[in-house]
Amino acid sequence: MKSTRTVFLFIAILCLTESLLGEESHWAWLPLNPEIQKRIASQDLTSQDIDAYIEKRLESKGLQLSPRASQRVLIRRLSFTLRGLPPYLGDVEAFESYSDQEAAYSRWIDKFLKSSSYGERMAQHWLDLAHYADTHGFERDMRRDTAWRYRDYVIQSFNKDKPYNQFLEEQIAGDVLWPGRDEANIATGFLAAGPWDFVGQVENKSPVSKRKARALDLDDMITQVMSTTIATTANCARCHDHKLDPISQKDYYGLKAVFASLKREERIVNPAELTSNQQMIAHIQKKTSELLRELRMIENSGLSLADIVGGGDGWGSGKVGLGIDPRTGSSVSMKRGGLNPSKVNIFSTVNSPFIEGVFIPEGQGGKAKIPYNSTGDSLTGIPSTSKATWDAIRKGPVNSQHSPSLAGVDFTKGGNELLGLHANSGITFDLKAFRNELKTDALKLSAKVGYFGSKGSFFADVWIYVDGEKVFEVRGLKRDDGLKDVEIKFSRQARYMTLISTDGGNGYSHDQVCFTNATLKNSNKEKLNSEQIKERQLKIVSLQNRIHTVSRPLDRLRDPQKFYGTVSEKTSPEIRVLDRGDTEHEVGEPLKPATLPLLSMLDHRLGDHETPEAERRIRLARWITDPKNPLTARVIVNRLWQWHFGHGLVRTPSDFGKGGEQPSHPELLDALALQLIKNSWSLKSVQRLILNTKTFKQKSQYLDGALGQQRDAENRLLWRQNPRRLEAEAIRDYVLSMGGQLNDKAYGPGYEDFKYTQAYAPIYQYVVKDDRDHFRRSIYRYRVRTTPNRFLTTLDCPDLANITPKRLTSTTALQSLALFNNEFILLHSRYFSAYLKKKGREDVGEQVRLAFMLAYSRSPNAEELTESSDFIRSQGLLAFVRAILNSNEFYYID
């Protein structure tokens, strides 16, 4: 094929020199430099050594390091690179008062490394590599509400300076290496952090298309693990042998055999906690149910229909949220959204003595004979429906119910109960069972019914039939109608009571019909004398006390914590090569699990066909963190360098293969890697070394025509520091902090800067709110994949479907508009302005000085002071801060 040939030609030229020498010579796969290793074994690498590596190359080009930047520039640079936040005002003012500036600088490094915002800053870099988000992505983009635990894990790990090898092992195989440790389980959120195609893998009915979606899902996982840890583009070998690196298709599928049984799923953090909780609940429920039954009988409070629908005995053992699928009669706990397409007028029995069964009604304009019991008796008189329903019949509310309240009462509280009967559904109760349980022939139903969907033109119909005869009917029931009383006394012969809701002919959307506090009770009132009444009261109180005592331990029980991670089977499915990546064309024998055969010093085989899933992942993790693996340490020290200089020594941080770049300073890269391993993989220790170099501390400013610019325009040799524009998230945090509004609440579920609407594809509408919960650091943002926050996207926040090893920075007119006019900027301009007014009192000069200190970490010069003061006097403080929050100096770090 023509196109492929061109690629080959291009590649051939590209790696001519390397391919002549053979694969073995590619720098990244060679062992770490043995000479440097010897040197470091006897003497630790110092910041001066790092400078020496840099200066050596500069000298060869006749260049030298730029002079040291001023303390004010350095504290700002340091604070942003380590914390992603501006330095505190007090710190800036104190900085220059120290006599020994170098010592002061080193102390700042230590202080920032210790601050908790350090982990928040580093986590952003790491989550970029994990393409972490809080929704699944793809078409339906549903919520992933427990994903944040992994985000917190990353922040905490950086803050603790967790050894990097352990950090990786936990994220790849923590759940099987240390299953008893919560942290190690949560760490595997890494494997699941990327997007997941719910429609493709679950909703879709075509097996071919499901296999395809699944293959891409695993590819995403493999790509993430291999590119993050060893900067290798294994994914290029899915459809054909890698065009540049010696990775065959077989190698790719061998690697796939390691991941093959992993599925993204919500998991319990601590499975043991769940089991013990469940045991305790069951134990207590058993004890209370008898007591409750006795109590309710005495009170004649009746059997609760909602409780029965929720799997209970009618006396309170049922569970809110449990329900019955009207298509099958089976019990359902999962939320459903659209039971569609469904079979109609088919009666399914339910495993409960009180419930005869359920169905989805379709009345064909009143003509249809709708079976209402298992013996096939039918009822008529129901209108035509849309032949589907939204959710199960539940101990309510139903899934995504508009509101649990109606007529001023919240029916999830104060002992109230809802029986959710979303249109179109029907349920038949067996009155005989109620008579037996209540030991009476006189039964009555008492309840209210209402439309719990939203206001407007939405409505539904409600029907009650007894033995196929209509006894109750409300047509066009709307929210505004409030609650309707339902009181029905049954004859002694009545056998079946059927509750039905239908959509009123306008589609079933919003038709959340609920019966409230629906009970069947004895309609005969016992006549008691005063003695008997007193005795009865005593009995009731005594029972209540006993129930309370027995169930007290439940109050202390918390729901088991969950996180979004992966689950796996004990054994892995067979994996074969897929011809051209096509899931329908398997070729060859099943493959044994293996990693990529790039490194001659390590065995790439990870087991045989029988090796359990857990062991496969453990071996891969250990292969990656083996100190002999030269890639892992090189890759992470290069990332550290990039995080502090804007570019790595290798500027393709997630591709150390032949398609990537050569390192600008290979010896320095190896020296840093070796020192990292020697320091027990402490990232902070290597960062401390890097940040204490003259190279880091030099100026970034340069004038047009500088010598360095002529000889090394790209600054590969580092004759200056790189000025950097802040990333989207840092901009947001910075703006928040200007007016003193940054909320430093750490950890936990993220803040949601959008209005969420449940729908087939949920709708996320972004809002700017004057609300402290919204003022947390951007790392705690609830990240939505398919509907990203437009303000942040405009400022180059990357697409969360992508692994982002390196942020790109663009400059656009839309950015200017966003920063000049967006509600968020204006809101915090007001806070900034109010802060200056308060602190600077009415002194305009002091207001200007404060603003410069906060925004630029420096004082204004005389000219700036005059011009700014004049501007404030003529145009006001608001206009002034708006200009500051748009200025280049604000967004660029020297």
Place this chain on the structure above:
Amino acid sequence: MSTPIYHSSFSRRGFLQLTGGGFGALALNCLLADPSGSKTHHAPKAKRVIHIFCPGGMSQVDTFDYKPALEKRAGQPFDPTGKLQFFASKPGKCQPSYWKFRQHGESGRWMSDLFPRLATCVDEMAFLYSMKSETALHGPACFMMNTGQSLPGFPSMGSWISYGLGSETQDLPAFVVLPDPSGLPPGGIINWGAGFLPSVYQGTGFNTRKGQSPIEDLFVNEARHKEFSKKDRATLNFLNKLNAQHQKTRSGNKDLEARIQAYELAARLQSSAPEATSIESEKESTQNLYGLDHKDTQAFGRQCLLARRLAERGVRFIQIYCGAENTTAKKIRPNWDSHEDLVRDHGYWGKVLDTGASALLKDLKARGMLDETLVICTTEFGRQPGAQGGKGRDHNPGAFTSWMAGGGVKGGVGYGKTDELGFKAVEDVIQSHELHATVLHLLGIDHERLTWYHNGLEQRLSGFEGKGVIGEVLA
């Protein structure tokens, strides 16, 4: 001004991706590119593209792809073996087109009665009958049609084109998207995302709701922030002073200069965007041509008319969505995804598309713009020739029809064939890759030479597996 096309991917990569912050200035150059300065790989036939996207999956057998055999087999089981399983159902009986097919124009191309107005344009249109998709899922299939890949995270066609050619205008973005006013298509705004390309190349979604500002944050919210807006000009002047002072000691850093220019461009957008979108200034007869006088057709008609106005003003790539996402259940499906009642939903959307798209073609032609404006119309996949339930059709990634017209396209031709029932493309089978290669070709770009390095590969819009440009539809 620099040359926006990068002949050697490697030098471009060196320049753009690897240099210290050198990117901002260049990105701005693309937005501000001088039209005469832009150099293409070969002489372009089209200067700009209008892309109509019909999300949900338009049925080929009810619209463009005439299948007499389906009429003969009407009522017989589509899959007697019972082995086939589609996205949501097993196939029912063979269901011929709900609308009668007729031949039209000098070319005699077939079109169904669903499109009476487009039928009068067939001699301008080239039909691609043999398109297929890798996937039967809306989101991934939309991504595929827009980016060439079924996974999210890749740059859309409009992004690649603005990266390659920059803008024709200094006053408007190079890539504008006009979503259905009722909502976003499946997969959301990343359908016009820049993927791994710099965000400067992402599509700018215009608000297409009547009476609302076309661009977010174009102006300060007057009602809430009057004290800001009345100081706009003075604030900008002061901002320029601050920036000029800052730049004095940093003249080497061109990004700073670019950021200053971006504020100038933003100010120009504030006047150009409202002007470009004020369709009320159009003659009544023009408004009526686009169906603005009818409640069903007015929304899409507005989008089409807006597209023509933006094209006139030099926007390089304009994408129009004819339909939204499958949101909550409505009387009529919010897009072409006609599972349960095809006559109802295709009937509605067919009239919408027919009115807007035919008006666009005729209007462009009348203004002499059709020759250099490439109009394409796609969907993400087709629908099954066998019925779903009683009246619907399920997803069919095996066959669908796209059409192209204008800028360098040979009118009245058809390319490729589906089998006799319209179930699978069988002759000259193509995917998004070939369509994308052809669009790039018409714009003067060699699709193999417009690349960007990402995740181990020099990525390109047209992928590596495609057959390249579809020569048969070139004029």
